[in-house]
Amino acid sequence: KAGVTQTPRYLIKTRGQQVTLSCSPISGHRSVSWYQQTPGQGLQFLFEYFSETQRNKGNFPGRFSGRQFSNSRSEMNVSTLELGDSALYLCASSLWEMGGREQFFGPGTRLTVL
Amino acid sequence: GENVEQHPSTLSVQEGDSAVIKCTYSDSASNYFPWYKQELGKRPQLIIDIRSNVGEKKDQRIAVTLNKTAKHFSLHITETQPEDSAVYFCAASTNDKIIFGKGTRLHILP
Numbered sequence: 566k567a568g569v570t571q572t573p574r575y576l577i578k579t580r581g582q583q584v585t586l587s588c589s590p591i592s593g594h595r596s597v598s599w600y601q602q603t604p605g606q607g608l609q610f611l612f613e614y615f616s617e618t619q620r621n622k623g624n625f626p627g628r629f630s631g632r633q634f635s636n637s638r639s640e641m642n643v644s645t646l647e648l649g650d651s652a653l654y655l656c657a658s659s660l661w662e663m664g665g666r667e668q669f670f671g672p673g674t675r676l677t678v679l
Numbered sequence: 680g681e682n683v684e685q686h687p688s689t690l691s692v693q694e695g696d697s698a699v700i701k702c703t704y705s706d707s708a709s710n711y712f713p714w715y716k717q718e719l720g721k722r723p724q725l726i727i728d729i730r731s732n733v734g735e736k737k738d739q740r741i742a743v744t745l746n747k748t749a750k751h752f753s754l755h756i757t758e759t760q761p762e763d764s765a766v767y768f769c770a771a772s773t774n775d776k777i778i779f780g781k782g783t784r785l786h787i788l789p
Contacts, residue, residue, distance in 0.1 A: 569722075598777075607781035608723070608768060621775050624680065655722065664774035665711040665730070670722040 569671035590658030685780025
């Protein structure tokens, strides 16, 4: 079974721009969660999508948004980029809702904001 | 807000010795406690997990203990090997959200 994939793997943007990241979960998995990983803050939960609905949201500003399609693929969008948004963005999938279940992580998208 | 504290942030042990990483959580609704290992440049991978109705779980050289009363759980790695060098993250999950610790960088010294 193919693992979780993310595209693109690397991105360089400038402040004020917007960016869209994509995540394809393991086949059959219906939950996709997004995380921001930085050296200082570790892994921080952004949001979870299950069956095309945002189920949970972490403490991030409204500039961070996402969606999920009927095939469970998910996209994350960050608008009006700030320097502090530079990070590794990881998505993870699980068979059902992520609460209480193992999540399988993708390789991440490394975003650099200049 | 709710949080998970993880200690130490860096740990160096001699090959063959044991390593212990400790986490405390604040949300009493947490019922699932996974540990993830992230090797340099790679994605996090689950190495062991424990649910709130269990006090201890072991898988070969890795064990996790949970003290619900103290809101404390620990990862124990025995007979450490070079391939154990990585960053380890603990997490506490409720049915609706998950909070990760900030990670422990484990160095295995030859």
